[in-house]
Amino acid sequence: MGKKLFRGGVHPHDEKERTASLPVVDAGLPERLFLPVSQHIGAPAKPIVTKGDKVLGGQVVAEAAGFVSVPIHASTSGTVRSVAPYAHPLGAEQLAIEIEVDGEDTFVEAEGPMEPIADPFNHDPNEIKTRILAAGIVGMGGATFPTHVKLSPPPEIGIDTIILNGVECEPFLTADHRLMLDRPDDIINGLKVILAIFGLDSGFIGIEKNKPDPIALMQDKAASLGGVEVKPLEVRYPQGAEKQLIHAISGRDVPSAALPMAVGTVVQNVATAVAIWEAVTQGKPLTSRICTVTGDGVKEPKNLLIRTGTPIGYLIEQCGGLTDDIAKVIMGGPMMGLSQYTLDVPSTKGTSGLLCLPASQVRTEPQKSCISCGRCVSSCPMGLSPTTIYNFIDADRVAEADEWDTLDCIECASCSYVCPAGIPLVQYIRYAKGRVLARRRQLGT
Amino acid sequence: MKPTLYITSSPHVFDGDSVSKIMWTVSAALLPSALWGFYLFGLPALAVTALCVAFSAIFEAVAQKLRGREVTIEDGSAVLTGLLLAMNLPAAAPWWLCVFGAATAVLLGKQVFGGLGHNPFNPALVARVVMLISFPVEMTDWTVSSGVLADAVTAATPLGEAKTFLMSPERGQLPQVALMDLFIGMRPGSIGETSTLLLLLGAAVLYVRRIITLDIPLGFIAALLAVTIPAYMLAPDKYLSPQLHLMTGGLMLGAFFMATDMVTSPLNGKGRLVFGIGCGLITAIIRLWGGYPEGVSFSILLMNSTVPLIDRYTKPRKFGFVPVKKGGEA
Numbered sequence: 145m146g147k148k149l150f151r152g153g154v155h156p157h158d159e160k161e162r163t164a165s166l167p168v169v170d171a172g173l174p175e176r177l178f179l180p181v182s183q184h185i186g187a188p189a190k191p192i193v194t195k196g197d198k199v200l201g202g203q204v205v206a207e208a209a210g211f212v213s214v215p216i217h218a219s220t221s222g223t224v225r226s227v228a229p230y231a232h233p234l235g236a237e238q239l240a241i242e243i244e245v246d247g248e249d250t251f252v253e254a255e256g257p258m259e260p261i262a263d264p265f266n267h268d269p270n271e272i273k274t275r276i277l278a279a280g281i282v283g284m285g286g287a288t289f290p291t292h293v294k295l296s297p298p299p300e301i302g303i304d305t306i307i308l309n310g311v312e313c314e315p316f317l318t319a320d321h322r323l324m325l326d327r328p329d330d331i332i333n334g335l336k337v338i339l340a341i342f343g344l345d346s347g348f349i350g351i352e353k354n355k356p357d358p359i360a361l362m363q364d365k366a367a368s369l370g371g372v373e374v375k376p377l378e379v380r381y382p383q384g385a386e387k388q389l390i391h392a393i394s395g396r397d398v399p400s401a402a403l404p405m406a407v408g409t410v411v412q413n414v415a416t417a418v419a420i421w422e423a424v425t426q427g428k429p430l431t432s433r434i435c436t437v438t439g440d441g442v443k444e445p446k447n448l449l450i451r452t453g454t455p456i457g458y459l460i461e462q463c464g465g466l467t468d469d470i471a472k473v474i475m476g477g478p479m480m481g482l483s484q485y486t487l488d489v490p491s492t493k494g495t496s497g498l499l500c501l502p503a504s505q506v507r508t509e510p511q512k513s514c515i516s517c518g519r520c521v522s523s524c525p526m527g528l529s530p531t532t533i534y535n536f537i538d539a540d541r542v543a544e545a546d547e548w549d550t551l552d553c554i555e556c557a558s559c560s561y562v563c564p565a566g567i568p569l570v571q572y573i574r575y576a577k578g579r580v581l582a583r584r585r586q587l588g589t
Numbered sequence: 590m591k592p593t594l595y596i597t598s599s600p601h602v603f604d605g606d607s608v609s610k611i612m613w614t615v616s617a618a619l620l621p622s623a624l625w626g627f628y629l630f631g632l633p634a635l636a637v638t639a640l641c642v643a644f645s646a647i648f649e650a651v652a653q654k655l656r657g658r659e660v661t662i663e664d665g666s667a668v669l670t671g672l673l674l675a676m677n678l679p680a681a682a683p684w685w686l687c688v689f690g691a692a693t694a695v696l697l698g699k700q701v702f703g704g705l706g707h708n709p710f711n712p713a714l715v716a717r718v719v720m721l722i723s724f725p726v727e728m729t730d731w732t733v734s735s736g737v738l739a740d741a742v743t744a745a746t747p748l749g750e751a752k753t754f755l756m757s758p759e760r761g762q763l764p765q766v767a768l769m770d771l772f773i774g775m776r777p778g779s780i781g782e783t784s785t786l787l788l789l790l791g792a793a794v795l796y797v798r799r800i801i802t803l804d805i806p807l808g809f810i811a812a813l814l815a816v817t818i819p820a821y822m823l824a825p826d827k828y829l830s831p832q833l834h835l836m837t838g839g840l841m842l843g844a845f846f847m848a849t850d851m852v853t854s855p856l857n858g859k860g861r862l863v864f865g866i867g868c869g870l871i872t873a874i875i876r877l878w879g880g881y882p883e884g885v886s887f888s889i890l891l892m893n894s895t896v897p898l899i900d901r902y903t904k905p906r907k908f909g910f911v912p913v914k915k916g917g918e919a
C-alpha cells in the first residue's frame with residue numbers, strides 16, 4: 145500500500161493558528177435550543193414530542209423515519225415550547241423542536257436499548273449497529289450521513305479497510321485537531337468497535353502533516369493500544385475528501401459514481417469514532433460535539449463543546465461577539481461551509497465550525513469572463529474540467545454537461561478558489577448537477 | 590443591532606489572483622525585452638510601442654462603449670495586446686501602421702468576438718499577420734535609424750537572409766551570426782523579439798507566477814528542433830543551425846509569450862503539449878520550406894484554430910475512471 149497524493153487540489157492558508165492551541169471549553173446552556181428534525185442526509189426524523197412536554201437530556205424527541213435516517217435526542221433537559229418550522233443552516237426553514245432549557249441538565253438513565261455494552265469488541269455486530277442508530281450517530285465531518293448505514297454494506301461486499309478521517313483539511317477548523325489531542329484513547333477504541341463489526345484487526349487514521357502534535361500523540365497511543373496505523377498525509381486541500389483520503393492511504397481509487405465500499409473501504413470521521421465509543425460503552429446518544437468558532441470577524445476565537453441545537457448567536461456570544469465589520473458568518477469551513485443569513489440558526493450534529501469573516505476578507509466583485517487559464521482543470525481533484533461544464537450549463541447544453549462528468553464533482557470548490565475571473569464554478573456545477581439529474585430522470589436512465 | 594450578513598455560495602476564501610493581475614504581470618514580464626528594444630532601435634521603437642499601447646486602449650474603450658459594456662481598460666488586457674503587438678513590429682513601422690494594427694488587434698481580433706476571453710485567435714498576432722500581408726514592405730523594413738544598432742548592421746534579419754539564400758542561392762549566403770550576440774539580442778528584428786536572455790527572464794517570472802506552464806514552450810521548441818536538427822545534419826550548407834533557429838525570429842517571444850496566451854491555448858496540460866508541438870512543427874515547415882522567412886505567427890494562429898478540437902479530445906482523465914475493456918466488462 146503506497147502513499148500517493150491525489151492529482152489537483154489547492155493550498156489555501158490553513159489559518160488554524162488562531163485556535164489550534166486552545167483547549168476545548170464548554171459553551172454552556174443557552175436559554176432555548178432548536179433541534180431541527182433534519183440534521184442528517186436522508187429522511188428527516190419524525191417528532192414524537194409536543195408542546196408542553198417535559199424532556200430530559202438524551203431523550204428521543206424525534207425518531208428515525210426509514211433506514212437512511214436517525215433519531216434526534218434532546219441535548220439537555222427542559223420543556224418543549226414548539227414543534228414548528230425554524231431557521232435551518234441549509235437556508236430554508238425546516239421543522240425544529242424548540243426546547244426551553246431548565247438549566248438542570250438532567251439526562252435520562254442509560255438503560256434499555258441504550259444500556260452500556262460490557263465487551264464491545266466481542267459483541268454481536270448487528271446489536272452494535274442498532275446501538276449506533278439508536279444513538280443518532282451521523283458522520284461528524286460535515287456530511288452527516290447516517291453512520292449505521294455506512295457500517296451496513298450489502299453482505300456480498302467484503303470490507304477490508306477501515307480509515308478514520310483526522311485530516312481536517314478545511315482551513316480555520318481545529319475541532320478534530322483538539323479532539324485527537326484530548327481523546328486519543330476513545331478515538332482508537334471507537335475504531336476498534338468498527339473493526340470488530342467487520343471482523344478486522346487493524347485500521348488507519350489519516351492526519352495531515354500540519355498537525356504534528358496529534359500525529360505524535362496518536363502514534364504513541366497506537367503503539368500502546370494497537371489496532372491502528374497512523375498515516376501522516378501531505379497537506380493539500382481536499383485531502384480529507386473521502387475518495388482522496390482512500391487514494392492517499394491505500395492507493396485504491398473509488399470508481400466513478402461508486403461508494404468507498406466498492407474498494408472494500410469504510411471511512412469515518414474521528415469525532416464519529418468517539419461518538420460510537422460513547423454510545424456503545426456509556427449508552428450516550430449524540431447530543432454534543434466540538435465546534436471551532438473562528439475568523440477575524442469574531443472577537444475571541446475558541447474551540448467550544450456545544451450542545452446540538454444551540455443557536456449560533458449564543459455560540460458567538462461565548463466568543464466575545466462579532467466584530468463591528470462582520471460581513472459573513474459561515475457554518476463549516478471556508479471551502480465548503482454555508483454562509484448564514486441569521487444568527488438564530490441552530491447548530492447541528494455536523495457543525496464543526498463557525499467561521500466569521502470581516503468585510504475586508506469577503507469578495508464582492510462581480511464575475512468576469514473566463515480567460516481559459518485552465519487553473520480550475522489542474523486544481524480539480526476529480527479530474528474534471530470545471531470551466532467546460534460551466535460553459536455547457538451556461539448555454540443550457542445539459543447533455544454535454546453530463547458527458548463531461550458533472551455528477552463526479554465532489555463540490556470541494558477548489559475550482560472557484562483558484563478562478564482568477566471570480567466565476568463561482570462550483571455553484572454552476574451544483575446547478576448543472578440538478579439539471580443533469582432531471583434530464584436523466586426524464587430519459588429514464 | 591443585527592449585523593448585515595452576506596450570503597454567497599462556497600468557497601469563502603480565494604487564492605487572490607485575478608485577471609487584471611495576470612495581464613499586468615505579463616506586461617511587466619515583457620518590459621525588459623521592450624526596454625532592450627528601445628536601447629537597440631532608439632526612439633522610433635519607443636514611439637511604435639507607445640502608439641500601439643495607447644491606441645489599443647483607446648479602441649478597446651470605444652468598442653466597449655459602442656457595445657454598451659463596462660469600459661475595462663484597467664484590467665490590462667488591451668494594454669497587453671498593444672504591447673505584444675509592438676513587440677512584434679519593426680521599429681521603423683510608420684505611425685499609421687501602428688494605429689491600423691491596434692485597431693485590427695482590438696476590434697477584429699478581440700471585440701468582434703465579445704471581448705476578453707471570447708477571442709479564438711491571439712489578437713496581437715491577428716493584427717501582425719493582417720499587417721504583414723497588407724503592408725509587406727513596411728512590415729519588413731528592418732532599417733535602423735537610431736539606437737545602438739544604427740550603423741552596425743544591414744537591413745536584414747538572420748532568418749530573412751537565410752530564406753533569400755534558400756530561394757536563390759546565387760543572391761546570398763547563409764548568415765554568420767555570433768551565438769552570444771543572438772543570446773543577448775544584438776541583432777535586428779522586431780522590437781521585442783531580439784534578446785533571448787531577457788525573454789527567458791520574463792518567462793521565468795511568468796512561470797513562477799503560474800501564469801504560463803512549460804508544456805507549450807517546451808513542446809514548441811522540441812518540435813522545432815526535431816525538424817531543424819535533422820535538416821541541418823543532412824544539409825548544413827543549406828539550412829540554418831538549430832541554435833540559430835532557436836534564437837532568431839520571434840521564436841522565444843512566440844513560444845513563451847504568444848502561444849501561451851491563456852485565452853487562445855488549450856485548457857489542460859496534455860492539450861497544451863499537443864498545441865505546442867503543432868506550433869513548432871508548423872514554424873519549422875514554414876521556415877525551411879515555406880514562402881515566408883518566419884512562421885511563428887502563422888503557426889500559432891493556425892494552432893489557435895485547433896484549440897476547441899484539442900480541448901475536446903484531451904478531456905482530462907477523471908478520478909476513479911475505470912476503462913471499459915473489450916467485451917464490455919469494466
